[in-house]
Amino acid sequence: MKYNTDDFFDYLYSRRRNEPLSLARDADELRMLSEDKYTRLHTSLGLDKLENMYSGVSVSETAQGELCLEILPGLNTQLWILDPIKSNYKTVLYLPGHDKHGARGSFSDYGQEDPFHKWLPLKLREAGFRVLVPELIGFGKAVKENYSDGYKGCYANSELLLMYGMTLAGLRAFQAQCVMDAASELLDINSFLVYGVSGGGFIASLLSSADSRIEAAVISNYGASFRSSIMAMEHCVDNYIPGILDIGECADIIGLSAPLPLLLTNGRNDRIFPHSGVCETSEELKKIYTISGKPDNFISHTHSGAHETDVSAVIEFFGKFL
Numbered sequence: 001m002k003y004n005t006d007d008f009f010d011y012l013y014s015r016r017r018n019e020p021l022s023l024a025r026d027a028d029e030l031r032m033l034s035e036d037k038y039t040r041l042h043t044s045l046g047l048d049k050l051e052n053m054y055s056g057v058s059v060s061e062t063a064q065g066e067l068c069l070e071i072l073p074g075l076n077t078q079l080w081i082l083d084p085i086k087s088n089y090k091t092v093l094y095l096p097g098h099d100k101h102g103a104r105g106s107f108s109d110y111g112q113e114d115p116f117h118k119w120l121p122l123k124l125r126e127a128g129f130r131v132l133v134p135e136l137i138g139f140g141k142a143v144k145e146n147y148s149d150g151y152k153g154c155y156a157n158s159e160l161l162l163m164y165g166m167t168l169a170g171l172r173a174f175q176a177q178c179v180m181d182a183a184s185e186l187l188d189i190n191s192f193l194v195y196g197v198s199g200g201g202f203i204a205s206l207l208s209s210a211d212s213r214i215e216a217a218v219i220s221n222y223g224a225s226f227r228s229s230i231m232a233m234e235h236c237v238d239n240y241i242p243g244i245l246d247i248g249e250c251a252d253i254i255g256l257s258a259p260l261p262l263l264l265t266n267g268r269n270d271r272i273f274p275h276s277g278v279c280e281t282s283e284e285l286k287k288i289y290t291i292s293g294k295p296d297n298f299i300s301h302t303h304s305g306a307h308e309t310d311v312s313a314v315i316e317f318f319g320k321f322l
Contacts, residue, residue: 013227018248021255022287030291034256037247038209041256044243045170045206046161054174057182069134071178077142078135079179081187082107082121088128088322091189094121095136095176095207097198097221098154098236102140103133116221116308117197123311129193129318134179136172136200138238154238168238173206180213191215193318197309198222198273199238209256216261216321218314219254221273221307223264226250228277235272250277251284258285259294263317267305275302 021037024030042048050072058070062078069077080103096117099105107121121131135142137157144156158168176194183189194217196204201222208217226249230239244253254264264285266278282300289298299317303310 009231013231013245016245018246018252020248020284021252021258022284022291024288024291027291027293030258030288034209034258037252038256040247041206041241041244041253042210044167044241044247045173046164046166047170047174049164049166050171050174054178057178057185059182059186067182069178069182071175075137077137077175077179078103078140079182080104080107080133082125082131082133084125084128084130086128087130090128090193090318090322091130091132091183091187091191092121092124092193092195092318093176093179093183094124094131094133095172095194095196095200095203096133096139097196097200099139102142103135104140107131107133118309118311120195120197120309120311120314123315124195124318127315127319130187132179132183132192134175136203137175138168138172154236158237158240162242167241169202169206169241172203172238173210176203176207177211180211184213193321194218195314195318196220196222198307199236202239205254205257208260208262209253214260216263216318217257218263218265218317220265220309220314221267221270223250223254223266223281224270224273224275224277225280228280229273232274233272249281249284251281251288254281255285255288258288259292259297261297261321262289263299263301263313265301265303265310265313267308267310268302269304269306272307278302 060068062068067079096103106117138154143152147156197220201219268275
């Protein structure tokens, strides 16, 4: 007799009550399905509760190239602005993943020889892009004090937010929108290119379906079907949203962005977001984008690496929007 819970969760997965976006008969039905799924996702993420507390962003400068944004009462966000020497007049919102140095680890030299992000913010700046790098909640200094290391970041923030009917992913998506609000006001920026890596890729997918200021998006090192990734192996708690499987699989969540230009890029040897699961998502997204009438707006890209950024693919994709 087996006493583990695996078969039970397989049973729950088989009973999901969602209608995939890829089954829409035409663009109009896709739009209606997407609107319904987004409304439910918006509630599951707790975004309605966060928006009810919002009264605008207060900005102050704390250091050269670093701003402090008060986005909600008692909640501040560090934001770094990387200005290029020669601008191409495009702005990238860079949403980081887990890094022991926080967001600064993606653009400051801490002696890492081969970081998973490949110093993408610096490479984008060299290519002429202005890059906005916020510290997402749960990373860097945006943690719960007086908790033990390894627990004070994503875990503490996620668990406490759940007690209020909110989620860490929802707060991060809201936080990213507030960064765009501040940039629009301070820098007169009206459109953004968005890049998210790993957990930041999840936030990029949520943001891309919610904000019309986004011109194009890259989701990197994320996007495998939930069943093949966050349900198949240990992942950070920030990936788990109450009720999300009754809204859709990973392709349905990302597909809410259609027909926004989107690059999904992953490593063939990514261990935590397996290539086979990314292929499942990509096949569904191809169908969704075809139904939307913009099949060429979705690009699936695979590189030979593991859980890491392909800098050249990202810069080439964003270069199309200059």
